[in-house]
Amino acid sequence: MARQPDKTGKNVAKSRAKPVTTAKTRAKPEPEAKAPEVEVAKPAPTTPTVQKLAENIERIETLGHRLMSALADRSPPNRGVEGPGAELYLTAANAFLKTLAEHPAKMIETQVTFWGQTLSNYARAQKAMATGQLTAPEDDSPADRRFANPLWQTHPYFNLIKKQYLTNARALKDATATLDLPDDVSRKRVHWMTAQIIDMMAPTNFLATNPDALEKAVETEGESLVKGLENLVRDVEQHGGEMIVSLADRRAFTVGENIGTAPGTVIYRAPLFELIQYAPTTPKAHTLPLLIFPPWINKFYILDLKPQNSLIRWLVDQGHSLFVVSWKNPDASLSDTGMEDYVEAYLDAMDQVQALTGQARLNAVGYCIAGTTLSLTLALLKQKGDRRVNSATLLTTLTDFSDQGEFTSFLQDDFVGGIDAEVQRHGLLRAQLMSRTMSFLRANDLVWGPAIRSYMMGETPPAFDLLFWNGDSTNLPGRMAMQYLRGLCQKNAFATDGFEMLGHRLHLSDVTVPLCSVACEADHIAPWKDCWRGVAQMGSKDKTFILSQSGHVAGIVNPPTRQKYGHYLSDHGFEGTHQDWMDAATFQQSSWWPTWGAWLAERAGPMVPARDPGTGLDPAPGRYVHERAS
Incomplete structure (x- = not known):
């Protein structure tokens, strides 16, 4: 109808x-x-998201062009420093074939174990998925801070990824452990390369298998990934096309403004160094001046980061007339500067301090490589009959390189030859190469971890003074670098046949001044047992050894106010081994600074009116400290 x-x-x-x-x-x-x-007619709020997406795409395109441009500036690769030479790979391959021929059952057992564990991992994950619940099987894996996200334990996908990675890592370690390698050096190098591969292939290093990065990307609608790309481009641009992750926010600190601020004066400037005298804070000071030689691998303000952890300020407060050398950051014009030039710079600095204070004698301190060079200088002075140094303190100093420790992989002919080629090309051992090499000694802490936070999570590097200093590296003159690597590290000449220097053959036994050596228990750069072994061979009758807790830097920058790391003292002496010394040691739950301060005060002479440095050439921290490696 x-x-x-x-x-x-x-x-x-x-x-x-x-x-x-x-x-x-x-x-x-x-x-x-x-x-x-x-309300019904109101359009859906999608416009801001679409606009943000368009902005991010535009930023990515711009950043992509910048990244390609920065990578194009990278110097031609030097295969000698990119990885081991062909000889190591050939040695490992021969060892594998030999082991396979002589012990086939062992190799088969390793393979069967690996595949059995792999199948078990997949079976456990399939069983968990078959239940229809997103729960992982029971996980008894060892604790690892890389896998702190709960999803590694609770989600079957991520749990499988983690379990299989740990299985692969264990299989690689077991496989290399069974190789019949020709010597201990080859074994250390193969193990080191294996560890580098294992660390590099961790699932946390890849976006698709990093739950933290994926969660952050979803949470920020992709903004974290765009910021991560910005961080990556910034680092590549700052390092001349090299991908070196920034460990600290460079904008957070300015040397002389909020770091390295102890009052003082540059009282002398030479082509290789500036000499800073620090203003006294006490009406009287010890008669004998104190002269500190910091390493020229990094800047001297490691000893003056902030007022509360400044060794420089602490020493001035103890009544010392304090002088500190600030080394020039070398460029190609200093490529022919050698170890002998640095020793002559030591003597020049001593001359200036003696002239300014009117004192015939002084106390000296050397940190790291500067302590090694101070030891060479002391041996030279001994042979020349010069007694100007009253006592010496060595901080984390190696002088006997018979055990190359974690540097074994870097001190063989293939890698040192690569550095030699680098030096021939640039005239320098450039700061970028030095920083990268040192970082890979602790790859998870100094390479992969920071890269994940910066490039995947889009986080700004932390405002951490110690890491800021760590990134403020210096170049090394080519000639000096090769003398150090060939003569001191590879040949171990100072501890064996003698190191040729300025017409003298110098030996450890020539060091006879009263001596205090401070080493750090967890130091991977200058292991304490190796520091101890060098001091044991020195000719000094008055020798004191202090072992601080922590590592190469944190163990030294350890003010008494923090009460964070203690130290060990022992009356055992140097007749036995380092372990004998340690077995007889007592632990002090405090910084080593006051212990050393008491030792130093006994050798610094009576108190006299404090010396005013005057206006000088420039205020501390001077000019050279601001020169950055290019």
Whole structure:
């Protein structure tokens, strides 16, 4: 039956289809009746997201162009420093074939164990998935801070990834452990390379298998990934095309403003160094001045980071007339500067301190490589009959390189040859190469971890003074670098046949001044047992050894106010081994600074009116400290 039109000419059915025609709706006040219509008609809030997506795509495109441009500036690769030479790979391959031929059962057992564990991992994950619940099987893996996210334990996918990675890592370690390698050096190098591969292939280093990075990307609608790309481009641009992750926010610190601020004066400037005298804070000071030689691998302000952890300020407060050398950051014009030039710089600095204070004798401190060079200088002075150094302190100093420890992989001919080629090309051992090499000694802490936080999570590097200093590296003159690597590290000449220097053949036994050596228990750069072994061979009758807790830097920058790391002292002497010394040691739950301070005060002479450095050439920290490696 046909529908009849109403008086307006419209179909009744259409009229009844309108929601506003119901009696209930007509009874409501007009404003309340319109509110739902306005809310329904409002467009979905998708515009900001679309706009943000478009902005991010544009940023990614711009950053991509910058990244390609920065990578194009990278110097031609030097295969000698990119990895081991062909000889190591050949040695490992021969060892594998030999082991396979002589011990096939052992190799088969390793393979069967690996595949058995792999199948077990997959079976456990399949069983968990088959239940229809996102729960992982029971996990008894060892604690590892890389896998702190709960999803590594609770989600079957991520748990499988983690378990299989640990299985692979264990299989690689077991496989290399069974190789019949020709010598201990080859074994250390193969194990080191294996560890580098294992660390590099961790699932946390890849976006698709890093739950923290994926969660952050979802949470920020991809903004974290764009910021990560910005961080990556910044690092590549700052390091001349090299991908070296920034460990600290460079904008957070300015040397001389909020770091390295101890009051002092540059009282002498030479082509290789500036000499800073620090302003006294006590009315009287010890008669004998104190001269500190910091390493020229990094800047001297490691000893003056902040007022509360400044060794420089602490020493001035103890009543010492303090002088500190600030080394120039070398460029190619200093490529022919050698170890003998640094020793002559030591003598020049001593001359200046003696002239300014009117003292015939002084106390000296050398840190790291500067301690090694101070030891060479002391041996030279002994042979020349010069007694100007009253006592010496060596901080984390190696002088006997018979055990190369974690540097074994870097001190073989293939890698040192690569550095030699680098030096021939640039005239320098450049800071970037040095920083990268040192970082891979602790790859998870100094390479992969920071890269994940910066490039995957899009985080700004922390405002951490110690890491800021760590990134403020210096170049090394080419000639000096090769003398150090070939003569001291590889040949171990100072501890064996003697190191040729300025017409003299120098030996450890030539060091005879009263001596205090401070080493650090967890130091991977200058292991304490190796520091101890060098001091044991020195000719000094008055020798003191202090072992601080922690590592190469944190163990030294350990002010008494923090009460964080203690130290060990022993009366055992140097007749036995380092372990004999340690077995007889007592532990002090305090910083080593006051212990050394008491030792130093006994050898610093009576108190006299403090010496004012005057205006000098420039205020501390001087000019050279601001020169950055290019």
